[in-house]
Structure formats: C-alpha cells, structure tokens
Amino acid sequence: MSQNQSPSSDISLNALLEVARAEITEQDPDKVKALLSRDDVLLLDIRDVRELTREGKIPGSYHCPRGMLEFWIAPDSPYYKQALSPDHHFILHCASGWRSALAAKTLQDMGVKRVSHMKGGFGAWKECGLEVEEKT
Numbered sequence: 001m002s003q004n005q006s007p008s009s010d011i012s013l014n015a016l017l018e019v020a021r022a023e024i025t026e027q028d029p030d031k032v033k034a035l036l037s038r039d040d041v042l043l044l045d046i047r048d049v050r051e052l053t054r055e056g057k058i059p060g061s062y063h064c065p066r067g068m069l070e071f072w073i074a075p076d077s078p079y080y081k082q083a084l085s086p087d088h089h090f091i092l093h094c095a096s097g098w099r100s101a102l103a104a105k106t107l108q109d110m111g112v113k114r115v116s117h118m119k120g121g122f123g124a125w126k127e128c129g130l131e132v133e134e135k136t
Helices: 014-024 029-035 049-055 066-071 098-109 119-125
Strands: 025-027 041-043 089-093 115-118
Touching: 014 098, 025 029, 029 089, 029 119, 066 098, 089 098, 089 119, 098 115, 115 119
Parallel strands: 025 115, 041 089, 089 115
Antiparallel strands: none
16 A cells, blocks of 8 residues: 555444444453452553553553463463463453453453453553552
8 A cells, every 4th residue: 555545444443442342341440449359350461561661550460461462361372371370350451441452352252251451541540549559
C-alpha cells in the first residue's frame, strides 16, 4: 500500500475493542483491589517493562509482557510459567485497558476459563488513589 492510499475500512481498533468488551468481563479498579485478597486471583500486568520502570506497578501484580502472554500461559509452550497455572482467576491490566481487553479475549479464545481485565487499566487504578509501588 502506498502512502497515499487509505487503510482498509475493515481494520478498526474500536471494532476489535467493542467485540472484545462484549465477550469478556471487565472489573473496576476498586473491585480488583478487593479481589486481590483471594488466593486464586492473579493480577497480570501486561505492560512493557519500560512502562513499569517509568510508572511503577500495582503491589502484588505479576509482570507478564503482552508479547509473551500466550507463550507463558499455555501449558504446551516451551516458555510456560508454572506461576500462570490455570488454577488462577487472571485479571489483566495494561496502561489504559485496550491491550488488556484484547488480551483477555485472546485468553478466552485459548480456553482459559477464569479471565477478566481491569477497566481503564493502570491509569484508572491511579485515578482511584489506590497504592502504587515504584519499580526498582
């Protein structure tokens, strides 16, 4: 495609997000905070490591970069992480909730039974005045 051509109208981030949000469970930050007290809940921070360094992280969250999510969570992957066993209810978050919504949909499509995402992402968490720890 040349620089003068417009992209296909079939490609739409908003449409992808709309489909994902219709099929996944979204949790508000206050609800996520309450759920974190449960042993079976694992909050997955799928942001890039540079975002964690710059912005900090939610205490108790597990960093799983978006690009590795499917590889770390699939038991048949050579990159599988035991910490991401299917015994958990995974709550995903990114910076604003876009990547985590799409990622939650992907995990559902992979057969992960208990997955949701935090609406508004890390930004919404901070806006609620919830605790943030500095990344070292």
